[in-house]
Amino acid sequence: MDKILRINVGAQGGPSAEVTPLGSYEGMGGRAMTSAIVAAEVPPLCHPLGENNKLVIAPGMLSGSAAAISGRISVGCKSPLTGGIKESNSGGQAAQVLGRLGYAAIVLEGKPSDDTLYKVFINKDGVEIKPDNSLKMLGNYDTVAKINAERGDKVACISIGPAGEMKMMAASVACTDMEQRPTRHAGRGGVGAVMGSKNIKVIVLDDADMPMRSPKDPAAFKAANKEFVQGLRKHPVTGEGLPAYGTNVLTNLINESGGFPVNNFSNGQFEGASKISGEAQAELETSRGGNPTHGCHKGCVIRCSGTFLDKNGNFLTKQPEYETVWAHGANCGIDDLDTIAMLDRLDDDFGLDTIEMGAAIGVAMEAGVAKFGDGEAAVNLIKEVGKGTPLGRILGGGAAMVGKAYGITRVPVVKGQALPAYDPRAVQGMGVTYATATMGADHTAGYAVTANVLGVGGTVDPLKPMGQVELSRNLQIATAALDSTGFCLFIAFAILDQPETFQAMVDIINGFHGLSLTGDDVVALGKSILTNEREFNKKAGFTAQDDRLPEFFLNEPLPPHNLTFQVPDSELDELYNW
Amino acid sequence: MFPLFFMKTVKNMTEQNERFSPQTIDVKVLGGDMKTPGSGLRWFLPILRKGFGARGKNGASIRDFFCRDMGGEPDYLDQRIQTILLNGKPVDDVDSTRIHDGVVLAFSSAMPGVAGATLRKGGKYAPMRAAISCHDNDAQVGGEYVYATLKLFNMVAEELGAFFLEKGIFVTGSDIRDLFAGCVQDAASQDMEIRWDGQKIGSTQLAKARGMGSRILLKVAP
Numbered sequence: 001m002d003k004i005l006r007i008n009v010g011a012q013g014g015p016s017a018e019v020t021p022l023g024s025y026e027g028m029g030g031r032a033m034t035s036a037i038v039a040a041e042v043p044p045l046c047h048p049l050g051e052n053n054k055l056v057i058a059p060g061m062l063s064g065s066a067a068a069i070s071g072r073i074s075v076g077c078k079s080p081l082t083g084g085i086k087e088s089n090s091g092g093q094a095a096q097v098l099g100r101l102g103y104a105a106i107v108l109e110g111k112p113s114d115d116t117l118y119k120v121f122i123n124k125d126g127v128e129i130k131p132d133n134s135l136k137m138l139g140n141y142d143t144v145a146k147i148n149a150e151r152g153d154k155v156a157c158i159s160i161g162p163a164g165e166m167k168m169m170a171a172s173v174a175c176t177d178m179e180q181r182p183t184r185h186a187g188r189g190g191v192g193a194v195m196g197s198k199n200i201k202v203i204v205l206d207d208a209d210m211p212m213r214s215p216k217d218p219a220a221f222k223a224a225n226k227e228f229v230q231g232l233r234k235h236p237v238t239g240e241g242l243p244a245y246g247t248n249v250l251t252n253l254i255n256e257s258g259g260f261p262v263n264n265f266s267n268g269q270f271e272g273a274s275k276i277s278g279e280a281q282a283e284l285e286t287s288r289g290g291n292p293t294h295g296c297h298k299g300c301v302i303r304c305s306g307t308f309l310d311k312n313g314n315f316l317t318k319q320p321e322y323e324t325v326w327a328h329g330a331n332c333g334i335d336d337l338d339t340i341a342m343l344d345r346l347d348d349d350f351g352l353d354t355i356e357m358g359a360a361i362g363v364a365m366e367a368g369v370a371k372f373g374d375g376e377a378a379v380n381l382i383k384e385v386g387k388g389t390p391l392g393r394i395l396g397g398g399a400a401m402v403g404k405a406y407g408i409t410r411v412p413v414v415k416g417q418a419l420p421a422y423d424p425r426a427v428q429g430m431g432v433t434y435a436t437a438t439m440g441a442d443h444t445a446g447y448a449v450t451a452n453v454l455g456v457g458g459t460v461d462p463l464k465p466m467g468q469v470e471l472s473r474n475l476q477i478a479t480a481a482l483d484s485t486g487f488c489l490f491i492a493f494a495i496l497d498q499p500e501t502f503q504a505m506v507d508i509i510n511g512f513h514g515l516s517l518t519g520d521d522v523v524a525l526g527k528s529i530l531t532n533e534r535e536f537n538k539k540a541g542f543t544a545q546d547d548r549l550p551e552f553f554l555n556e557p558l559p560p561h562n563l564t565f566q567v568p569d570s571e572l573d574e575l576y577n578w
Numbered sequence: 579m580f581p582l583f584f585m586k587t588v589k590n591m592t593e594q595n596e597r598f599s600p601q602t603i604d605v606k607v608l609g610g611d612m613k614t615p616g617s618g619l620r621w622f623l624p625i626l627r628k629g630f631g632a633r634g635k636n637g638a639s640i641r642d643f644f645c646r647d648m649g650g651e652p653d654y655l656d657q658r659i660q661t662i663l664l665n666g667k668p669v670d671d672v673d674s675t676r677i678h679d680g681v682v683l684a685f686s687s688a689m690p691g692v693a694g695a696t697l698r699k700g701g702k703y704a705p706m707r708a709a710i711s712c713h714d715n716d717a718q719v720g721g722e723y724v725y726a727t728l729k730l731f732n733m734v735a736e737e738l739g740a741f742f743l744e745k746g747i748f749v750t751g752s753d754i755r756d757l758f759a760g761c762v763q764d765a766a767s768q769d770m771e772i773r774w775d776g777q778k779i780g781s782t783q784l785a786k787a788r789g790m791g792s793r794i795l796l797k798v799a800p
Contacts, residue, residue, distance in 0.1 A: 236660070237688045240733055247690060252627060252731045256684045257697055258666045258710065269666075274627055279732060283620065304690075322691075422693045429696060429706020443692070467705040475692065493690055496702075560666055561710050 001029070001059070001104035001213070005127060007120065009198045010051060010110030015118055017127040022104055027513075029061030031087045031483035032529050033105050034076025038085055039532040041109075044539035048080035048190070049167055049197040051111030057098070057158065057173075057203070058106075060486015064099020065213040067221075067508050068229045070486040071095045071297030073158075073175060079189035081169040081356070081398055082415040082440040084537040087483065088191045089444070091296035091305075092175030092184035093156040095486055098122075100207040112199040117165070121151065123206040135201045137162045139349035139386075140174045140182035147204050153180050159202040161351025164192030166388050168396030169416075170356040171196060174348065177296050177305075183318035184296050187353035189417060189439065190398075216514030224507035228491075231501025232301050237493035242304040243293045247322040248278030250421075255330075258560045259426030261419075262330045263372045264362035265412045268423050268558045272335025276325050281337055282306070289313050302490055308341045317345035320354075323443070326421035327358020332365055333372030342379055350386040352396065357382065359399035359418030367406035410552045415440035415542070424549060424565050425558040431565050432472040436547045436575045438533035444489055445476050468567060473575045477526035480533075484525060485509060527578065534576055544573050601791055602746075603754065603784070605798040606771040612740035612800050618770070619739050621761050622798060626739050629682065629729040631748025631793065636679065636724045640664070640672040643683075643726065649745075650738075659734060660688035661697050667712035670700045675712055679724035685738075686731040725793075743798035751790030759785040 004022060009015045022028075028036055034056040046052035055077045062070040073095035079086035098106070101122060117136050121128040135143055140161045147157055156176055163171040171192030174182035186192075215221035232238045241249050254260045255273035262270045274280060282292040285306055292306040296318075306319030320328075320340055328334060328343040347354045361378050364370060369391075370377035384392035394405045399418040403411030412419040417440030424431025430443070437445035482489060487505065495502035510517055537546075553565040607618035634647035640662065644650040655672060662669040663684040669675045677683065688698060696703040704711060725748065730738055749757075758781045761770070772779050779787075 235688075236658075236733070237690050237694070241687055242690055245732060249732050250689055250691060250694060252729075253661060253663070253684070253686050253689055253697065254693060256663050256666055256729065256731075257668065257707075259693070259707075274624065277627070279623065279627060279735070283623075426710050427693060427696055427707045428709050429703065430693065432706075433692070468708070471703060471706055490690060493688070493695070496695060497688075563709050566709065 001064070001099055001102055003103055004105045004107060005103050005122070006107045006109060007129065007200070008110045009108060009112045009118075009200065014116070014131065015112075015129045015200075017129060019127075025104065029063070029104065029484050030058055030072065030074040030486055031076070031089070031480060032525065033058035033484070034074045034087050035085060035529050035532045037105065037107060038076050038078065039536045042078050044078070044536050045541070046078060048078045048083070048194060053078045053194055053197070055108040055191065055194045055198060056105055058104060059095035059099040061484060061509065062512055063095035063486035064097070065215065065512055066299070067225055067486070067512065068232070069300050069302060069488045069491060071299060072483075072486050072488055073098070073186070074483060075173050075186035075191045077191055077194045078540070079191070079440075080167070080193045081190040082417050084415055084440065084540055084542055085438060085533045086189035086191060087439065088173070088186035088188045089483060090173070090175045090184045090186040091488065092177050093297050094158050094175040094205060096297060096299070097156040097205040097207040099213055099486070100210040101205060102210075106203065108195065108198040108200055110198070115199065117199055117201045119147070119201055120203045121206070122203065123208065124210050132201065137165060140351055141349050143202055144176055144180055144182050147202060148180055151204055151206065154206070154208065156205040157182065157202055158205070159351070160192045160195045161349055162386055162388065163351045163396055164196035165201070166393070166396065167193040167196045168352075168385070168393065169193055169401070170353045170360065170396050170398045172351050172353050174351055177318070178298060181318065183348055185348065185351075185353070187355065188442065192351050215512040217511045221508060221511030224504045224511050227504035228501060228508055229301050231498050231504060232491060232494050235494040235497060235501070238302045238490060242302050242490060245278035245282050246292065246304050246306055246319050248281050248320065248325050250322045251277040251325060252279065254422060257426060258558070259423045260326065260330055261412070261421065261423045263333050264331060264366045264410055265419070265423060265552075266410070268426055269560055270330040270335070273330065275335045276329045276337055276340060278322070281319065281325070284337055285309065285319065290319075292319060294319070300488065302488065304490060310341075311338070317341050317348060320344045323421050324354040324358070327355050328361070328378065331358050331362045332378055334375045334378060335373075336375050339375035339379065343382055346379070346382045346386065350382070352382070352385065355420050356398045356418045357385070357395070359412055360395045360402045363399050363402040363408050363411055364395060364406070366410060367402070367408050369406070410556075411550060413441060414549060415546055417441050423558055424553055425563045426561060428565060428567055429468040429472055431549055431553065432468050432567055432572060432575070433476065435549050435572050436472065437476060438530060438537055445479055469571045469575050473578065476530060477523055479526070480529040481522045481526035484529065530576070544569075547572050547575075600748070600793050600795045601775055602795045602797065604773045605796070607798065607800050608769040608771060612743065612798065618798070618800070619736070619743070622743055622757070623735055623739060624760065625747070625749060625753055625757050626730045626735045626742070628753070629727040630742070631725045632728045632742070633723045633725055633748070634677055636722050637676050640669065640675050640677065640683070643677050644672075658687060658737070659685045660699055661686040661694070662699055663697070664712045667710050668697045668699070668704070668707055669712045670704060672699070677724070677726050682727045682729065684729040684731060685734045687733045743796070746795045746797040748793050749796050750792050751787070751794060754790060754794060754796065755785055755787065761785075
């Protein structure tokens with residue numbers, strides 16, 4: 001990947017493409033790339049939907065190679081939802097195809113001069129940008145179907161749905177999976193709205209006749225990759241639990257622990273949890289002829305996704321993830337998997353973040369717009385969003401907007417972004433991550449390897465409250481580094497437990513790029529990314545007061561444990577002191 | 579795959595059950611086993627996840643409850659049951675955490691995500707959930723047997739389910755009705771021979787039966 005494609009959407013006569021060398025972005029991928037470009041080129045005080053914001057799409061450092069499970073793509077910008085820097089991450093085929101086409105990033109910049117919608121086609125011969133208003137307000141599924149009719153079914157698509165065209169703050173960017181379905185999303189932070197503000201509806205990638213990216217040290221790379229795959233396959237999470245049940249395997253356990261947010265974060269246990277658990281979901285899928293073990297991109301050896309068929313045996317949506325099942329399920333009092341699957345399908349088609357929409361509907365239910373538990377009403381509310389009605393636009397603006405419109409105080413957002421599926425009053429360390437992450441409330445910000453494996457921070461004293469802050473810091477550093485590689489975050493479980501698998505991961509990077517990275521180098525990468533992001537947010541006007549949970553978490557005890565969030569502000573403020 | 583899990587003969591568990599003579603429902607699953615995917619075990623997984631009664635000595639450590647009272651293998655407890663919740667609180671030490679009457683225990687394999695790693699038994703991220711962790715509980719060590727509710731999740735249910743069902747699990751009348759109401763939807767469930775206190779009964783009748791009491795011993799075997 002030795003070049004960057006820049007598309008100036010405001011050029012005279014329509015969008016123009018320019019291919020530039022990497023320059024100072026040499027060696028970067030994924031989140032390292034998106035955050036570096038956004039930090040360097042986007043004025044922190046710019047309007048997120050204006051001409052000075054940029055949408056950066058970057059595959060990981062290893063994407064397009066034979067490295068297992070390396071198909072993650074990062075989408076970055078100034079977020080219209082949070083007002084800060086954003087990196088949103090997705091699976092699907094796009095990362096690998098873009099990597100093989102040799103592009104380390106696509107950058108959409110400028111401001112369109114009219115409302116013409118464009119499609120971009122990239123193959124080994126170059127870049128074509130064509131107007132196509134026939135795509136206006138099409139759902140992602142119909143958009144991809146049209147592209148398949150034009151370009152065949154071996155392409156990878158990056159698209160927005162009507163929500164992105166309408167520039168809603170909960171709008172996502174969709175990526176197609178191996179079956180040409182737009183089921184994988186860079187969901188968080190309204191990145192779809194920024195793509196919509198550039199009037200780019202779809203980017204079509206075709207890597208026909210392009211070879212796999214080749215490693216600098218093939219023998220070392222191959223050996224490390226083999227060891228890595230073996231490690232993933234033998235670990236009970238990556239080799240058994242995730243393939244069998246998907247991420248929704250968490251529902252029963254998180255519910256049992258009293259940290260499963262119910263009815264807009266008013267309780268920590270849901271009576272209907274077992275009905276919507278990963279186990280129940282896998283059984284239902286199998287009984288209807290669906291597949292609970294499915295990878296979102298070629299080379300995935302975990303295969304945590306699946307296919308959800310409706311009662312008539314027709315494909316409805318990909319297996320809903322834990323976050324989606326929670327957001328549209330327990331958070332809204334809904335205990336029916338078919339309803340949740342329909343909501344997931346609508347989110348994917350309209351191009352919406354399922355977490356933000358579930359939280360928004362939860363706040364709307366608290367406001368009396370619908371009753372908790374009314375699945376039909378929830379489906380109708382998402383349809384309002386797709387149609388862009390006034391109510392739909394409020395909902396599509398996210399949970400914070402709904403809360404303001406209806407005067408609700410229990411609004412679960414940090415930096416404007418809705419909290420995911422773990423109540424911070426139960427797992428307080430998650431609350432530290434939610435409060436301090438540069439991205440806003442983000443469950444993926446604090447993943448990956450243990451402090452001890454990286455040799456950072458030493459042994460944490462579990463009796464000291466500071467232990468939680470230190471753990472969250474180390475996890476955020478490691479996650480930022482991992483987000484740059486193209487590896488799926490779910491490798492974290494195996495590399496957390498198995499030092500040899502962690503070493504194999506580092507050896508893959510070294511074998512591919514001809515480097516000699518150590519754990520310290522990985523830490524340094526993660527720190528540099530977080531430093532970039534933190535600096536951007538400061539310049540955008542963020543202060544320590546933005547690294548806080550909403551007040552209700554401090555005041556309202558959560559049943560069944562009846563706890564409030566207890567980590568002091570002074571300790572939250574220490575997280576970035578390294 | 580974890581090696582096949584062999585349980586010791588639970589002579590004392592059978593003795594406990596017989597001493598109290600609860601109503602018993604015996605189910606024989608015909609034409610198959612209870613261990614392979616898609617087997618008759620699938621009909622009973624929901625009740626294993628919802629929770630069933632298991633008897634152990636008051637004040638027993640979780641290890642003693644599982645290994646001594648239930649007949650479980652210590653290796654399985656240490657290596658396979660990676661997450662344990664007692665009354666919703668994550669357990670880190672199975673030797674010092676004790677059961678008492680009415681306790682709810684949940685067993686799970688290792689879970690994904692930071693949350694999964696955080697809830698793990700003795701995990702490095704345990705401090706992140708210190709506020710809800712299970713600390714020394716003051717269960718009195720005594721001689722009598724008490725009832726714990728045991729919930730088995732994900733792979734643990736698949737791997738331990740057949741054993742517990744064969745030895746017998748305590749369920750309520752409402753559990754029985756729900757279980758067999760679900761079974762009658764599946765034509766293959768006709769391959770079951772059911773006896774209630776020794777008398778033959780069909781699954782459809784069982785799905786509507788009343789007056790079964792609050793503690794019934796359900797035993798299922800191939």
